[in-house]
Amino acid sequence: MTLNSATPAFIDTLRAGLSDASFREAEPRYLEEPRGRWQGQGVVLAPDDVDGVAHVVRACAEAGVPVVPYGGGTGLVGGQIAPDGPVPVILSLERMRAVRGIWPEENVMVVEAGAILQDIHDAAEAAGRLFPLSIAAKGSARLGGLLGTNAGGVNVLRYGNARDLCLGLEAVLPDGRIWHGLKRLRKDNTGYDLRNLLIGSEGTLGVITAAALKLYPRAHGEGTALMVVEGPRAALDLLALARDHLGEGVSAFEIMHRQGLEFLAETLPEIRQPFDEMPEWFVLIDVGLARGLDPAAALEALFAEAFEAGLVSDGMIAQSEAQRHAFWEVREQIPEANRRIGSVSSHDISLPMSEVPAFITRGAGVIAGIGEFRINCFGHLGDGNLHYNVFPMPGRARADHVAERDAIKRAVHDLVHEMGGSVSAEHGIGRLKVEDLERYGDPVKLDAMRSIKAALDPQGIMNPGAVLAR
Amino acid sequence: MTLNSATPAFIDTLRAGLSDASFREAEPRYLEEPRGRWQGQGVVLAPDDVDGVAHVVRACAEAGVPVVPYGGGTGLVGGQIAPDGPVPVILSLERMRAVRGIWPEENVMVVEAGAILQDIHDAAEAAGRLFPLSIAAKGSARLGGLLGTNAGGVNVLRYGNARDLCLGLEAVLPDGRIWHGLKRLRKDNTGYDLRNLLIGSEGTLGVITAAALKLYPRAHGEGTALMVVEGPRAALDLLALARDHLGEGVSAFEIMHRQGLEFLAETLPEIRQPFDEMPEWFVLIDVGLARGLDPAAALEALFAEAFEAGLVSDGMIAQSEAQRHAFWEVREQIPEANRRIGSVSSHDISLPMSEVPAFITRGAGVIAGIGEFRINCFGHLGDGNLHYNVFPMPGRARADHVAERDAIKRAVHDLVHEMGGSVSAEHGIGRLKVEDLERYGDPVKLDAMRSIKAALDPQGIMNPGAVLAR
Known part of the structure; x- marks a missing residue:
């Protein structure tokens, strides 16, 4: 289906059904995305209410004009950016916040x-x-x-x-x-x-x-601990133990590697390092418990039992809200440290949880086969969701590895796919991973997706080029 | 699209791809449903594996023969029964149990x-x-x-x-x-x-x-209590209190009315009545708690606080697994007691939880406007899901009220719809509620459903007449 650009004349026809405030300047924030991978284009409309949204979409459907829905612009796969094709309406929901x-x-x-x-x-x-x-x-x-x-x-x-x-x-x-x-x-x-x-x-x-x-x-009491584990396998066993004791009370279970601490020390020295000696692997456990349970005591009991079982070798349990915050800051600042180091390739992947340890071992082998790199692997182990990021060695820059970038991405994604995982755990497909979806997606599911898209959006006006190739 | 019956000749063409054991006699169990509302028709095939299922569906698609997937046959809305139209293949999964x-x-x-x-x-x-x-x-x-x-x-x-x-x-x-x-x-x-x-x-x-x-x-400890509440509003407040204290530890929260106890006494006198004097309304609370919490103690503390707040007037906490079982049996045998009494009309409905008390009051008024009936309203209050069943007065039978049945159903469903609820909470649409869906369903959603159905099943071979009208 041929689509048409949102011309000034077309936009003018919308004035009857929209408030003046709905017409926005196409400021740079609407046309860039956080990692600077694409430069977008479009005319920005931000209706007051659902009727305004319906008015815009109906008019775009009649005129065959593409519509790119726009939220906070924080997406990491380019779903909110239309870099080419007919100029779309960028339909921002920012004025519907009630x-x-x-x-x-x-x-x-x-x-x-x-x-x-x-x-x-x-x-x-x-x-x-x-x-x-x-x-x-x-x-x-x-x-x-x-x-x-x-x-x-x-x-x-x-x-x-x-x-x-x-x-x-x-x-x-x-x-x-x-x-x-x-x-x-x-x-x-x-x-x-x-x-x-x-x-x-x-x-x-x-x-x-x-x-x-x-x-x-809301939980009655919350607690946070950092525990040093021998590796991802011990971390999984620790998670199982924690859930056996505390059930749904385990709210978060994040794994981190020494590489993350080193990047923090290098790029964000103001972040307090939690350990005197950086461990190879450690986890952050967050619990939110029912009345009658003391989070610190529950985490202490968990640590004691895990120590006895040889799953953990060291640990610390937050004794205050400030300390909880400090523990979480280590986890939350790792992406910023990564950004400052500058990855060659980063991957938002998930695996069947029991495959995570083998993936980490095999992944290191695969990367070593391509060249000498640093790997910072961390993430939501409780969901089998890893952020698996590959960095240059000290003294080298991401620009030195442009030639290897595609090979790294392909090798990581091939391995994930082979092990029953997903090449987009939580960020989505957007425009960045359309080819990945075509390569790794189940062909029967992809055909069903295309049929559904054609049935509900026969002209293809909605966010063309995202998720499915045009 | 015109569909064709599964003729003996067509079934014979399937032998190449299916084991002999896949060909089943069309015993009555495949052609009846639990409430005896429909008499079905069909040829029964029960493949060994997914390839066998694919073989059957592919052949049916090529020949335009309807397929009715068949599980345990326990559905209450006729989704598993094809009473008319071309003779379908009843595709039973019973031999794929691994x-x-x-x-x-x-x-x-x-x-x-x-x-x-x-x-x-x-x-x-x-x-x-x-x-x-x-x-x-x-x-x-x-x-x-x-x-x-x-x-x-x-x-x-x-x-x-x-x-x-x-x-x-x-x-x-x-x-x-x-x-x-x-x-x-x-x-x-x-x-x-x-x-x-x-x-x-x-x-x-x-x-x-x-x-x-x-x-x-698995929960570390489980407990069950029956508590007498003044009415549905107090029951909702009790649920909120229970969840505030125990979070996800509250596994079930069922409301029951005296009518259910009376039906049990009348039809199943062997079921032990839990109360000396039948209360108007009571709830069953089931908890499954993390290590370190005693379920009976937690339920006692909840009862004490709820009593203090005027939410409950009486209660009992199971002291053994046998007693838990006895409490649950009261709840679980109410449907059987209902069946023995014989409802004029029964409804599987849900409501926004805070609307449940008003619905119960207004529903009684609506039914009283149609005639003199007994109402047994019970169910999963924690989900806003009520089984709202209307029965003849003592000495009368459901057969006496055939003329009022449609009016009752319509009045109950109209009220549910007006209050933002659903006319099929958990049983589905099947063939029983196709008209209800057309009446109460959002027309835009219904059109989207029809588009999706046409896109994925252009010939309409899959369970024709269920969910959407042919």
Whole structure:
């Protein structure tokens, strides 16, 4: 299907149905993405409400103009950027930020898609509840993007992905009609799961304008520990032990490698190093427990038993909120340290959890076969989700390794695929991984995706070039 | 699209790709459903493996023969029964029952679609894990049907529906191709959510042949209590209090009405009545707690605090497994007591939780406006899911009220819809509720469903007449 650019004349035709404030300057933030991989293009519209969104999409459908839904612009795979093709409407949800309602007794809130994640956290907390989805970009990421990409983050182990935290949606489909699906129901078996089809479709099947979100009771007591493990296998055994004792009380279980501590020491010396001597591997365990359980005591008991079983050799349990924060800062600043070092290639991958140790061993071998590199492998071990990043040796720069970049990426992804893993664990496909999806995706599933896309968006106006090749 | 009957000649053409054991007699169990509402028709095939399933579906696609996927036959909305139209192949998964693998350290098992739920429970338990999906028909319901209908049950409050408990699928799509999607991954954002599209599609988009299921750690201690509450509002407050204290430790929260106890006394006098004097409303609370918490003590503390707050007036906490079982039996035998009394109309509905008290009040008014009836309202309050059943007065029979049946159903469903609820909480649409879905479903969602159905199953061979009208 041939698409047409959003010309000034076309944009002018939209004025009848939109407030003046809906027409935005196409500032650089709309046209760049965090890693600077693409330069986008487009005309920015930010409607006041769902009717405004429907007005824009309907007009674009009639005129065959592409629509790129835009949230906080924090996506790492280029789903929010249209670098080429006809000039699209960049449809920003930023002016639809309202909490439409909160029902603490139901553990439900209804929020518009432009709401910033941190604001959603705050609104839930003010009602005595928890919205558990949490990612590093929570200060700027918006709900629509979090749902569009089925965002993950640090609490998936306990609470699931964005998909698991959503009960209902309001969305504008590619023909401009509004689906009113903002149900606050825990059980509703009335037809196909359009909600989960839109979540994670990265704006290619419609525009999410609001969602009914699941809330949770806040834990009575929270605690955090760092524990030194011999390696990933011991870390997995420690996780199993922790869950056997504390069940869903284990909120996060992050693995880190000495390489991360070294990068922190090199690039962010103000971050306090937690260990006198840097361990090879260590984990951060976060727990949130019911009334009657003391988190520090529970973590101490866990450590004692794990020590007895030979799973851990050293550890420290946070004795204050400040110390919890310090432990978490080590984890949360590693991506920034990585950025300052400058990776040759970085990978957001997941594996069947029991395959993680073998993957780490085999991955090191594969990389060594390509050249001499440093690997910083860390991440959400409790979800089998690793951030596996490959860096130049000291004294060399990423620019020295342009020639090897594709080979590294290909080798890592081939290995992940062979071991039953995913080449996009939590960031999505966007435009960056369209070829990866074609290479590694199940062909029957890909055909089904193409059929669904053609059925719901026959002109292909919604975020063309994202997820599926044009 | 015109479909063709599965003639003997057509069935004969399938022999090349199927074992002799795959050809079954069409015994009555395949052609009836639990409530005797329909008499089905069809030729029964039960392949050995996914290749056999693919062989059958491919041949049916080529010949335009309908396929009705068949699990345990326990569905309550006629999804498994084809009463009219061309004679279908009834595709039974009963011979595909294997546990293909179990990974306790990942909390994952891969099971074929013909496995019986109780056998899945047992296999998980043997590995020291819990598969939490549980429904009354667990002794005969099969995994494929549980997934096809996105089954709910008593533990949804804590662990979610079938959809929440599935990581990956293997399925045969309507063209006979196999989707190999048995991923054991907690995070995998590679394209549209075909898994959740198939789950709950009631066999209209393909045949699920195996699934990767989430397991959970087993609770350290479990406890059960019955507590007398003033009414549904107090029950909701009690649930909020319980979750504030025990978080995810609250596994089930069931509300029951005196009417249920009276029906039990009348039809199943061997069931021990839990209260000396039947209360108007009471709840069953089930908890499964982490190490270090005593369930009975936790329930006692909850009762004391709830009593202080005026939420409960009486209660009893199980002191043994036998007593827990006795408490649960009261809940689990109410459906059988209902069956013996014989309802005029029964409804599987859900509501936003905070609307439940108002619904119960308004529902009684609506029914009273139609005639004199007894109402037995009970169910999974923690999910906002009520079984709302209307019975004749003593001395009258359901046959006396045939004329009022449709009016009652319509009035209850209208009220549910008006209050933001669902007319099919956990049983699905099947053939029973196709008209309800057309009446109450969002028209934009319904159009999207029809588009998806046409895209994936252009001939309409998969379970024609279920979910969507032909």
